Amino acid sequence: xxxxxxxxxxxxxxxxxxxxxxxxxxxxxxxxxxxxxxxxxxxxxxxxxxxxxxxxxxxxxxxxxxxxxxxxxxxxxxxxxxxxxxxxxxxxxxxxxxxxxxxxxxxxxxxxxxxxxxxxxxxxxxxxxxxxxxxxxxxxxxxxxxxxxxxxxxxxxxxxxxxxx
Ligand SMILES: Nc1ncnc2c1ncn2[C@@H]1O[C@H](COP(=O)(O)OP(=O)(O)O)[C@@H](O)[C@H]1O
Ligand SMILES: [Mg+2]
Numbered sequence: 001x002x003x004x005x006x007x008x009x010x011x012x013x014x015x016x017x018x019x020x021x022x023x024x025x026x027x028x029x030x031x032x033x034x035x036x037x038x039x040x041x042x043x044x045x046x047x048x049x050x051x052x053x054x055x056x057x058x059x060x061x062x063x064x065x066x067x068x069x070x071x072x073x074x075x076x077x078x079x080x081x082x083x084x085x086x087x088x089x090x091x092x093x094x095x096x097x098x099x100x101x102x103x104x105x106x107x108x109x110x111x112x113x114x115x116x117x118x119x120x121x122x123x124x125x126x127x128x129x130x131x132x133x134x135x136x137x138x139x140x141x142x143x144x145x146x147x148x149x150x151x152x153x154x155x156x157x158x159x160x161x162x163x164x165x
Contacts, residue, residue, distance in 0.1 A: 001145040002136040002162040006128060006154070012157065013039045013125075013133060017046025019155055021102060023138070023148045024121060026072045029097060031108025031115060034125030036080075039133045040106045044076055047104055059106070064091065067121075072100050088113040088114040 007013040021028065030047070033041040045057045051070035059131065060066035060078045068074040075096040079086060088111045096103050105111065115122065122138040139145040142163075149159050 001139060001142045003139070003145055003149060003159045005135055005137075005157055005159045007039070007133050007135060008040045009131040009158075010039070013042045013135075014046030014049065015155055016135065016152070016157065017043040017048075018050040019046075019151050019157075020121070020148060021047045021050045023144065023151050024102075026100060026102060027097075029103040029118060029120040030105070031111075031120055031122050032104065032106050032125065033109045033123070035127065038125035038127050039135075040125055041136075043125070044104050044106070048074055051102065062099070065093075065096070067096075072102060075101055075103045077103065078104040079105065079110040082107075082110055084110075085113070086111050117140065 001022060006088040007016060024030065041057065041059045048057045048068060048070065050075055051072060053068045053070035053074055055068055057068070057076065060076055064077060066076045067118070068076065093103065108115065119140040121140060126134040128134050139148060139150070140155060149161060152159055
């Protein structure tokens with residue numbers, strides 16, 4: 001299943017992150033892709049808000065992984081500066097994955113092999129015009145997709161849905 005929606009400004013992209021992580025729950029892993037400035041870090045700020053993290057979220061461009069403490073740990077990974085593809089296991093990410101934390105990976109495509117073996121969420125961000133961003137979401141299962149659709153509807157965010165793989 002693929003869910004597609006348009007956010008009308010940074011606040012709504014944050015609301016999307018906040019709503020999505022509440023549906024995804026602790027232990028989830030989210031891969032974010034799309035051009036620079038498309039809204040990946042903005043989305044992550046919403047994820048952080050849902051986890052009651054007060055520290056500001058900045059792109060971990062020089063550190064690869066930033067860890068924040070909230071209701072549960074948030075591991076914010078940014079693969080932008082990595083050349084070619086990478087094996088996320090080599091980054092020690094397995095220590096971050098698990099029951100407890102939430103893992104967000106910007107430029108997740110650079111770890112392509114990882115996602116085929118992992119039950120994660122895939123999100124693609126695209127600049128439309130002005131403050132509008134198109135977001136395509138592949139949830140880990142149709143059930144999660146249905147739950148997200150309902151949660152977004154109650155926040156006033158409508159989605160288009162494609163069934164099938
Ligand atoms: N609908 C929107 N969603 C997200 N960001 C938006 C939106 N409209 C404008 N912006 C602006 O676009 C920029 C997105 O930057 P950022 O989230 O850091 O992107 P990325 O992490 O994908 O490079 C921010 O300056 C933000 O204020
Ligand atoms: Mg970013």
